[in-house]
Amino acid sequence: MARLGILAGQGSLPGLLAAAHPKALFGHFAGLAVELPGTEAVELSYERFGEMFAALHAAGVTDVVFAGGLARPGLNPANFDAKMRELAPGFLAAMQGGDDGLLRAVIAAFEAEGFAVRGAHELVPGLTAEPGRLAGPSPSGGDLVDAARARAILDALGPLDVGQGAVVADGQALGVETAQGTDAMLRFVAETPARLRQNARGVLVKAPKQGQDLRIDMPAIGPATIAAAAAAGLAGIVIEAGRVLLLDRDATCGAADEAGLFLIAEAAG
Amino acid sequence: MARLGILAGQGSLPGLLAAAHPKALFGHFAGLAVELPGTEAVELSYERFGEMFAALHAAGVTDVVFAGGLARPGLNPANFDAKMRELAPGFLAAMQGGDDGLLRAVIAAFEAEGFAVRGAHELVPGLTAEPGRLAGPSPSGGDLVDAARARAILDALGPLDVGQGAVVADGQALGVETAQGTDAMLRFVAETPARLRQNARGVLVKAPKQGQDLRIDMPAIGPATIAAAAAAGLAGIVIEAGRVLLLDRDATCGAADEAGLFLIAEAAG
Numbered sequence: 001m002a003r004l005g006i007l008a009g010q011g012s013l014p015g016l017l018a019a020a021h022p023k024a025l026f027g028h029f030a031g032l033a034v035e036l037p038g039t040e041a042v043e044l045s046y047e048r049f050g051e052m053f054a055a056l057h058a059a060g061v062t063d064v065v066f067a068g069g070l071a072r073p074g075l076n077p078a079n080f081d082a083k084m085r086e087l088a089p090g091f092l093a094a095m096q097g098g099d100d101g102l103l104r105a106v107i108a109a110f111e112a113e114g115f116a117v118r119g120a121h122e123l124v125p126g127l128t129a130e131p132g133r134l135a136g137p138s139p140s141g142g143d144l145v146d147a148a149r150a151r152a153i154l155d156a157l158g159p160l161d162v163g164q165g166a167v168v169a170d171g172q173a174l175g176v177e178t179a180q181g182t183d184a185m186l187r188f189v190a191e192t193p194a195r196l197r198q199n200a201r202g203v204l205v206k207a208p209k210q211g212q213d214l215r216i217d218m219p220a221i222g223p224a225t226i227a228a229a230a231a232a233g234l235a236g237i238v239i240e241a242g243r244v245l246l247l248d249r250d251a252t253c254g255a256a257d258e259a260g261l262f263l264i265a266e267a268a269g
Numbered sequence: 270m271a272r273l274g275i276l277a278g279q280g281s282l283p284g285l286l287a288a289a290h291p292k293a294l295f296g297h298f299a300g301l302a303v304e305l306p307g308t309e310a311v312e313l314s315y316e317r318f319g320e321m322f323a324a325l326h327a328a329g330v331t332d333v334v335f336a337g338g339l340a341r342p343g344l345n346p347a348n349f350d351a352k353m354r355e356l357a358p359g360f361l362a363a364m365q366g367g368d369d370g371l372l373r374a375v376i377a378a379f380e381a382e383g384f385a386v387r388g389a390h391e392l393v394p395g396l397t398a399e400p401g402r403l404a405g406p407s408p409s410g411g412d413l414v415d416a417a418r419a420r421a422i423l424d425a426l427g428p429l430d431v432g433q434g435a436v437v438a439d440g441q442a443l444g445v446e447t448a449q450g451t452d453a454m455l456r457f458v459a460e461t462p463a464r465l466r467q468n469a470r471g472v473l474v475k476a477p478k479q480g481q482d483l484r485i486d487m488p489a490i491g492p493a494t495i496a497a498a499a500a501a502g503l504a505g506i507v508i509e510a511g512r513v514l515l516l517d518r519d520a521t522c523g524a525a526d527e528a529g530l531f532l533i534a535e536a537a538g
Contacts, residue, residue, distance in 0.1 A: 096414060096440040145365060149429075156425045160418070162442045171365040173431040176445035179465050180457075188449075188457050196448050 004123070005061035005115075007044070009068025012222065012247050013120055017067050020124045025059045027052070047075050050083030053113045063116045065123055066106075066216045100161040100209065103216040119215040121245060129265035131241040135253035136262035139236055142170065143203050143262070147238045149173070150205035158210030164219040167234065169202025182206065182221070186228035201235035207268070208243050222247035226255035226263070236262030243268070273392070274330035274384075276313070278337025281491065281516050282389055286336050289393045294328045296321070316344050319352030322382045332385045334392055335375075335485045369430040369478065372485040388484040390514060398518075398534035400510040404525035405532055408505055411439065412472050412531070416507045418442070419474035427479030433488040436503065438471025451475065451490070455497035470504035476537070477512050491516035495524035495532070505531030512537070 004024040008014035018026055018039050026041040042059065044052045056064065080088060087109050094105035107117045121127050139147070150166040153176060157163035165177035167189050174192055175185040186204070206219050221239060229237055237256070239246070244265075246252060256263040273293040277283035287295055287308050295310040311328065313321045325333065349357060356378050363374035376386045390396050408416070419435040422445060426432035434446035436458050443461055444454040455473070475488050490508060498506055506525070508515070513534075515521055525532040 101440075142365075152429055153426065153431055156429055157422065157445075160421055160425055160442075162422060162445070171370075173429075173447045174449070175447055176426075176431070178442040178444055180443070180461055184457075184460075188453075191453075192449055 002062040003060045004118070005056050005059070005064040007064055007066050009066070011068040011220070013220065013245065014067040016124050016127070016247070017065060017120060025056065025061050027056070045079070046084075047079040048081040048084055049087055049109065050081040053083065053110075056115065061115070063118050064110055065118045065120055066103075067120055100212060100217070104213060107213065107216060117215050119218065121214060121218060121243075126249065127245050127247075128242045129239060129244070129246050129249075131265050131267045134246075134249075134263040134265060135256035136236060136260060139203070139262045139264065143201075143235050146171065146203040146235075147205055147264075147266075150203060151207065151238070154205060154207050155210065158212070161209055164209060165204060165206045167202050167204050167232070169197065169234075170200035172196070172200065174202060182219075182225060183228045186225075186232045186234075189234075190228075190232040197233075201233055204229050204232075204234055204237045205239075206237065206244050207240035214243060218243070218245050220245035220247050221252065223251045223255045226252060226259060226261060230259040230261055234261060236264065238264045238266055241265040241267045271331040272329045273387070274325050274328070274333040276333055276335050278335070280337040280489070282489065282514065283336040285393050285396070285516070286334060286389060294325065294330050296325070314348070315353075316348040317350040317353055318356055318378065319350040322352065325384065330384070332387050333379055334387045334389055335372075336389055369481060369486070373482060376482065376485060386484050388487065390483060390487060390512075395518065396514050396516075397511045398508060398513070398515050400534050400536045403515075403518075403532040403534060404522035405505060405528075405530045408472070408531045408533065412470075412504050415440065415472040416474055416533075416535075419472060420476065420507070423474060423476050424479065427481070430478055430481075433478060434473060434475045436471050436473050436501070438466065438503075439469035441465075441469065443471060451488075451494060452497045455494075455501045455503075458503075459497075459501040466502075470502055473498050473501075473503055473506045474508075475506065475513050476509035483512060487512070487514050489514035489516050490521065492520045492524045495521060495528060495530060499528040499530055503530060505533065507533045507535055510534040510536050 004021050005027055006014055006017050006024050007027045018024060026039045027044040028041060029044055042055050091102060091105050094101040110117050146168040150168040153166040153173060154163050163177050165182045165185060167175040175189040177185045206221055208214060208219055253263060273290050274296055275283055275286050275293050276296045287293060295308045296313040297310060298313055311324050360371060360374050363370040379386050415437040419437040422435040422442060423432050432446050434451045434454060436444035444458040446454045475490055477483060477488055522532060
């Protein structure tokens with residue numbers, strides 16, 4: 001590829017990408033504080049797609065990667081440039097079908113402009129996991145039953161573009177991930193009244209939505225996910241092998257070992 | 270029917286049933302404070318199914334109704350009587366398939382004992398709603414799209430015995446009801462960060478799970494649901510006609526009118 005442009009959202013993924021591609025252009029957005037010494041950076045705005053495309057072209061960028069959450073940014077139509085005024089109605093319509101609709105429309109807009117849109121997992125080796133136990137103790141038989149049930153919930157919701165995560169404890173669904181994300185769901189699970197929870201621990205399953213374009217909004221876990229899962233009293237976490245980003249693998253596995261949570265990667269059924 | 274036994278959980282439903290069936294035997298459980306002057310009452314325990322069956326038979330009870338949530342009670346095996354020791358392994362196994370599995374097993378145990386298990390909606394006229402707008406303003410076109418999407422989420426999850434409620438706002442799923450119930454989900458929705466919510470209001474859809482036995486754990490809404498939906502910033506609520514209990518209909522509709530929330534009953538698709 002000629003040159004990579006990293007369109008940086010929050011979290012540690014943008015930094016991992018920049019480290020693996022030191023010559024990339026680092027595009028950051030207002031409100032997302034990023035400091036990457038030695039990397040060429042440019043400030044971008046989703047209100048001004050025309051300026052964004054022009055800046056990327058001017059820097060010789062041919063391939064782009066969306067790194068970190070692209071949570072619906074707060075957009076002020078008064079600030080739109082001509083290109084964004086052209087694109088916005090399509091984005092708005094696409095949003096009605098859920099976040100994936102919007103993200104697919106954003107990818108299509110970049111592709112129409114001549115950029116190749118790449119997935120973070122293609123650009124950094126080892127970002128996803130091979131099948132097997134990655135950390136922590138062995139799951140119990142009951143944990144595996146809970147994991148299968150959580151996976152069935154995700155499979156049922158995937159075609160509706162909902163849910164990259166679900167928690168089941170002793171057969172009882174305690175959380176289904178919605179737009180607020182995994183950590184918010186785990187805080188919700190942590191607040192389950194004791195009379196309902198009955199000391200059941202439970203399992204978090206993380207996987208992409210069926211048919212999800214992994215080039216954007218790929219599910220990810222990191223040390224913070226382990227901490228949130230431990231705070232929610234879970235027994236462990238199952239991620240889909242090859243299709244969930246493992247951010248800071250050593251720290252993540254170390255945190256799971258320390259918390260006594262199992263962390264397993266499973267091939268899709 | 271010869272005599273009704275009301276197995277009273279929490280909420281206002283037990284009182285509504287007792288008012289409609291003043292000669293019923295009122296069975297209440299430790300920890301659930303109930304006062305119903307003029308009604309014959311007996312204290313029961315889910316730890317002692319043998320004693321429960323004997324007390325109901327002795328009072329001439331032939332038909333029973335489970336009224337109010339039968340949240341998994343905290344059970345101490347040391348207190349089990351012989352009948353419960355016999356039933357408990359089956360209940361435990363049934364729980365692994367979700368709450369409906371447990372509830373079906375409990376119904377089967379009562380039926381095996383010769384009781385007819387009735388649904389609250391059969392015993393009190395007017396507890397469910399006919400299709401149409403019950404209260405509040407007319408929904409917008411966007412509200413109806415959100416409602417259809419929330420309904421699709423429930424339809425997808427129903428076969429898995431998850432979800433009697435879901436919230437969608439501007440196409441974005443913000444809540445899927447799990448074991449913690451509707452009010453907990455609405456509190457979760459209320460906490461959605463503004464940058465995600467983007468001033469979208471949203472719609473709550475309540476419906477029974479596909480294939481759900483309405484004789485137990487029938488979905489219900491009441492004035493508290495309206496208050497929680499208003500606190501979560503929703504535009505309105507859609508319930509399934511004929512299959513969702515409308516507790517204290519006047520107060521519920523009055524609260525919706527006052528809060529400016531639409532309340533609509535829709536026939537199942």
